[in-house]
Amino acid sequence: MKKRIELSLDVLQKCVKCGLCKSVCPTYPYIEEEGGYARGRLALAEMVLKGEMPLNWEVSSQWDACAMCRRCEWICPNNVEYKEILVSARELQGKSIVKSLGLKALEFIQSEVGRKVIKFAGKLVQSLPFKEIKTPFPTGAVKFMPKPTAKAFDLRGKVFKAEEEKGKLLFFTGCMIDAFYGKTGESVIKLMNKAGYTVIVPKDIKCCGAPHYYSGDKKSFEKLKEHNLREMESYSFDAVVVACPTCGGALQEDYKISKPVYDFAEIVFKSQIKFKGSGRILTFHVPCHSYSAMKVKDGVFYGVMEKIEGDEVRRAQKDKSCCGFAGLFSITNPRLSDQIQKEKIEDLKETKANIILTTCPGCVLNLKDGVKKHKTGQEVMHLADYLAESL
Numbered sequence: 001m002k003k004r005i006e007l008s009l010d011v012l013q014k015c016v017k018c019g020l021c022k023s024v025c026p027t028y029p030y031i032e033e034e035g036g037y038a039r040g041r042l043a044l045a046e047m048v049l050k051g052e053m054p055l056n057w058e059v060s061s062q063w064d065a066c067a068m069c070r071r072c073e074w075i076c077p078n079n080v081e082y083k084e085i086l087v088s089a090r091e092l093q094g095k096s097i098v099k100s101l102g103l104k105a106l107e108f109i110q111s112e113v114g115r116k117v118i119k120f121a122g123k124l125v126q127s128l129p130f131k132e133i134k135t136p137f138p139t140g141a142v143k144f145m146p147k148p149t150a151k152a153f154d155l156r157g158k159v160f161k162a163e164e165e166k167g168k169l170l171f172f173t174g175c176m177i178d179a180f181y182g183k184t185g186e187s188v189i190k191l192m193n194k195a196g197y198t199v200i201v202p203k204d205i206k207c208c209g210a211p212h213y214y215s216g217d218k219k220s221f222e223k224l225k226e227h228n229l230r231e232m233e234s235y236s237f238d239a240v241v242v243a244c245p246t247c248g249g250a251l252q253e254d255y256k257i258s259k260p261v262y263d264f265a266e267i268v269f270k271s272q273i274k275f276k277g278s279g280r281i282l283t284f285h286v287p288c289h290s291y292s293a294m295k296v297k298d299g300v301f302y303g304v305m306e307k308i309e310g311d312e313v314r315r316a317q318k319d320k321s322c323c324g325f326a327g328l329f330s331i332t333n334p335r336l337s338d339q340i341q342k343e344k345i346e347d348l349k350e351t352k353a354n355i356i357l358t359t360c361p362g363c364v365l366n367l368k369d370g371v372k373k374h375k376t377g378q379e380v381m382h383l384a385d386y387l388a389e390s391l
């Protein structure tokens with residue numbers, strides 16, 4: 001085979017096999033094999049690279065079963081570049097049909113025709129009396145999917161001016177907010193304006209490409225990155241703001257843009273904005289990529305929630321554990337994803353909170369699906385929405 005993992009053994013051998021990553025890996029408890037967590041997945045890459053093992057089904061299935069939450073990287077004492085290694089391994093492995101279709105769907109959503117289709121569908125389904133639609137996938141996954149929003153892509157190409165402008169933020173909305181959670185986009189803008197920042201929403205940003213990159217499709221990622229960088233360069237701004245940590249992580253690590261990239265909560269945290277709660281109990285799910293990719297400290301999220309007067313915040317024991325979504329992972333690994341989700345929902349249920357808050361639209365989707373399936377009766381909201389409602 002001519003194609004090689006673009007990695008030297010030096011990079012792989014940075015792993016000192018301490019096994020610390022086993023303790024934080026969401027997939028290991030349900031796989032219970034060495035290949036079910038980072039150390040084993042890296043060892044397989046090393047064996048393939050050395051030619052000691054063929055890239056067979058056994059290897060592929062262990063790489064496929066990784067959620068790419070990157071909690072292993074976050075805990076690793078030796079700074080092993082797990083993401084880069086797995087991305088190269090997956091590039092060598094190639095994509096399944098389901099993954100290819102999923103990635104193409106993301107590209108379609110952000111095409112001219114796709115945007116019109118989503119908007120039309122959003123208008124069509126708005127009158128349905130439920131917020132989510134139970135959707136079966138050919139892989140056996142069944143998810144309560146959000147309805148497309150009638151306001152899909154409405155924020156595009158607009159500037160939202162702050163009264164006393166401290167600076168300009170470019171809002172990288174992300175596919176989920178664009179297509180399904182338009183209200184969250186409006187909430188972020190409201191909060192940023194209140195904090196003193198004018199918000200620019202570029203006209204033609206496409207998918208950030210993180211799902212492509214994590215799937216090993218570097219070529220599609222590069223195309224999306226080039227397009228988005230060109231589009232971003234046509235605006236004048238001081239920093240980028242995101243409400244999806246996967247987009248934020250891609251912009252920080254893989255786009256390497258010169259301007260700072262902030263999670264919206266970081267800006268709210270530093271602001272003087274105060275919020276009025278309604279006497280409810282809140283808990284928070286910390287999205288994996290917020291700390292493993294964007295390196296936002298949990299103190300920022302909990303600090304923001306402390307600004308809400310009148311609500312009680314209860315920290316869940318496993319607030320930083322993965323929710324099991326991980327984008328296409330939840331569709332391609334339905335059983336594993338459901339097991340991880342169940343553990344998460346049980347932990348959140350323990351808090352007896354009325355509302356589960358989080359800062360990632362993907363986590364919102366999966367937690368909403370989880371509370372419905374496990375009938376906990378809890379509400380799930382993006383933190384930006386709860387804050388905007390509590391202004």
Ligand code: SF4
Nearest residue numbers: 015016018019021076
């Ligand atoms: S924590 Fe890091 S060094 Fe230790 S086994 Fe895992 S990847 Fe290797």
Ligand code: SF4
Nearest residue numbers: 025038066067070072
């Ligand atoms: S990225 Fe997440 S699922 Fe994959 S090996 Fe690391 S901790 Fe486990």
